[in-house]
Amino acid sequence: MVYNGPMRALVKTSAQPGLTATDRPDPKPGPTDAIIRVTATSLCGTDAHIYNWDPWAHSRIHPPRIIGHEMCGEVVEVGAEVTLVKIGDYVAAESHITCGHCFQCRTGQAHVCKNYRILGVDRDGSFAEYVVLPETVLWKTSPAIPPELACVQEPLGNAVDAALAEDLTGQTVLITGCGPTGLFAAAVARTAGAAMIIATDVSAYRLDLAKQVGVDHLLNAKTETAERIASAIREITAGEGVDASLEMSGNPTALHQAFSAVKNGGRVTLFGIPTGPINCDLANEIIFKGIRVYGITGRQLFKTWYRLAGLFQAGLNIKPVITHTFPMKDFARGFELINSGQCGKVVLIP
Numbered sequence: 001m002v003y004n005g006p007m008r009a010l011v012k013t014s015a016q017p018g019l020t021a022t023d024r025p026d027p028k029p030g031p032t033d034a035i036i037r038v039t040a041t042s043l044c045g046t047d048a049h050i051y052n053w054d055p056w057a058h059s060r061i062h063p064p065r066i067i068g069h070e071m072c073g074e075v076v077e078v079g080a081e082v083t084l085v086k087i088g089d090y091v092a093a094e095s096h097i098t099c100g101h102c103f104q105c106r107t108g109q110a111h112v113c114k115n116y117r118i119l120g121v122d123r124d125g126s127f128a129e130y131v132v133l134p135e136t137v138l139w140k141t142s143p144a145i146p147p148e149l150a151c152v153q154e155p156l157g158n159a160v161d162a163a164l165a166e167d168l169t170g171q172t173v174l175i176t177g178c179g180p181t182g183l184f185a186a187a188v189a190r191t192a193g194a195a196m197i198i199a200t201d202v203s204a205y206r207l208d209l210a211k212q213v214g215v216d217h218l219l220n221a222k223t224e225t226a227e228r229i230a231s232a233i234r235e236i237t238a239g240e241g242v243d244a245s246l247e248m249s250g251n252p253t254a255l256h257q258a259f260s261a262v263k264n265g266g267r268v269t270l271f272g273i274p275t276g277p278i279n280c281d282l283a284n285e286i287i288f289k290g291i292r293v294y295g296i297t298g299r300q301l302f303k304t305w306y307r308l309a310g311l312f313q314a315g316l317n318i319k320p321v322i323t324h325t326f327p328m329k330d331f332a333r334g335f336e337l338i339n340s341g342q343c344g345k346v347v348l349i350p
Helices: 045-052 055-060 153-163 180-191 204-212 226-236 252-261 282-287 303-313 328-340
Strands: 007-012 020-024 033-042 070-078 090-093 130-134 138-140 172-176 196-201 217-220 242-247 262-270 292-295 322-327 345-349
Touching: 007 328, 020 328, 033 090, 045 055, 045 328, 070 130, 070 153, 090 153, 153 180, 153 303, 172 180, 172 252, 180 196, 180 204, 180 242, 196 204, 196 226, 204 217, 217 226, 226 252, 242 252, 252 262, 252 282, 322 328, 328 345
Parallel strands: 172 196, 172 242, 196 217, 242 262, 262 292, 322 345
Antiparallel strands: 007 020, 033 070, 033 130, 033 345, 070 090, 090 138
């Protein structure tokens, strides 16, 4: 393939806040790699950690690094041994590049591979005009799915696993935290046939987005006390509690609320990441209630991707969650929105 000179990319060039838009050398594929022309790439909370250069980023990222890991694009070049994709294919990408030989990989649990490397963290990522990826992480995507939706399939997969760790059909669901993944989880629950969905958040803006993806009852944790929210959930569920709580925020109060709201024998899914240790009353919040607790990280490879393709065919509507689209050169506006919380998902177009 012939490129039109050096590609533009967003690079963490040094150990300080911000990113630098700069030229980078054209990528070169290995024998089992493909080069993707990025058509859309979305911002993630992980990218915001790196942009802000918080303690996690300082301990994890080694500049220089092109960041970004949620993307879709067109295959424009393939290595000599590539057989799974061809030039012209429209693809998204799994961001976890697994080893294939650890216990987890060899027993169907590659999403918790002991040796995985993450796109945009451990190797150059998708905030660029082109990205080189192993063919094994590429996911052929229906051309009917527009780029601003196709590029968010990776984080949408997190929501699929969180919501559908067990069947939700005909069940009542509580979602604590309406960030993008919480909103995605609400849309998935709606499509999967949940009978009723309750959502809590501290942002009126994001609660409005939750309403747009099908949430039935909205509870503002900023204007209402935890006690009043608990009382409202009991009233909404006729005193029974919800069948499933999806904790998507990482906030300690929300986590206790998720355990409190679920009925005896129900389940709680934990996806939100706390900033530190959280005390939990194991006896009264979990054991005596006989509930099941799931920890969700990443997506099941590639079971979740197949399931997601089916959900799109079933009418999954995530359009309201994609609130802003910018040219990549305006990346700083996107991170400002994420830091302010006044957005859903932000998409960059190279």
